[in-house]
Amino acid sequence: MTDIFDHWPAPLARVSTRHCVALSIGFALEASDEELDGLLLDGETKQPLSAGDVRRIAxxxxxxxxxxxxxCDQTNAEGLCVGHPIYQLQEDSQCS
Known part of the structure; x- marks a missing residue:
């Protein structure tokens, strides 16, 4: 997978990759209402999802x-995050 920073003109160096944490569908389908209520937020409204909503989505x-x-929106077929590159300016950069 390539991203915009792989071809960025500034002297950036990829230093790490961040991975998002995913919730197991098995857990979502078997957990109690108490465990699921408010555990996830709606992606658009940022409001807590009910246990029923979490199970429906699962x-x-x-x-x-x-x-x-x-x-997140960068996942493989299984649903796992494939990673988000983290960049920083290279130390020998002449940019100011």
Missing amino acids: RQHQAAGRTVLPP
Whole structure:
């Protein structure tokens, strides 16, 4: 996977990769309402999801062949985050 920073003109160096944490669909389908209520937020409204909403979403992703609830928009077929590159300016940079 390439991203915009792989071809960025500034002297950036990829120093690390951040991975998002995913919630197991098995857990989402078996957990109690108390464990699930408010555990996840709606991606658009940022409001807490009810246990029923979490289970509904989990079933949709399970039907699509995933084993986890995708935590971001950069996931593999299973639903796991493939990583987000972290960059910093190279120390020998002449940029000011």
